[in-house]
Amino acid sequence: AQSVAQPEDQVNVAEGNPLTVKCTYSVSGNPYLFWYVQYPNRGLQFLLKYITGDNLVKGSYGFEAEFNKSQTSFHLKKPSALVSDSALYFCAVRDMGSARQLTFGSGTQLTVLP
């Protein structure tokens, strides 16, 4: 079975400071990893993915994530947070070798304070 853990329900950061949203995963094989963002009353929007290759993945809106196989982590980062980054962030995983559906974490509410 595949699973995702987002250990922080809420992350607060001041505008202009770096932000990190944590994610750890568990799969039986090699993972496909994703970050999605959800704004109020909106669907989930894709930010970035790791399939293979470089462990540092760059995505939309200046976000990046680092795949760490030994720690089974895929933390989302941004060097300088914006107030408009405030939203609900979801990490998701799919086992490359088996089920086609994504398993999502419970989400982390990011609040960027002006």
Next chain:
Amino acid sequence: DTGVSQNPRHKITKRGQNVTFRCDPISEHNRLYWYRQTLGQGPEFLTYFQNEAQLEKSRLLSDRFSAERPKGSFSTLEIQRTEQGDSAMYLCASSSSGGSSGANVLTFGAGSRLTVL
């Protein structure tokens, strides 16, 4: 293409009634997914189609739930004899398959919010 479209956006119904949600995926996407999201939780997988074939169903999909994708284009999700526990946001997503750079990336619709009174 305007993305994944879901209708209705909101549905309020009384317990015991049947409801149906429709999803129109991105036209060139052959994979279609249904997820359910409750407040404070991440989306939970319900079912998955490749073209018109329903390939996976979650244990969450009880006998009261049925999904179809008759021509491999739009899909419907029907809930019969609704219960208060069915109240949630029902999300549809689509994706392409094969070796394209967009493969594996799910594009989500805005969702259909169900409230069962």
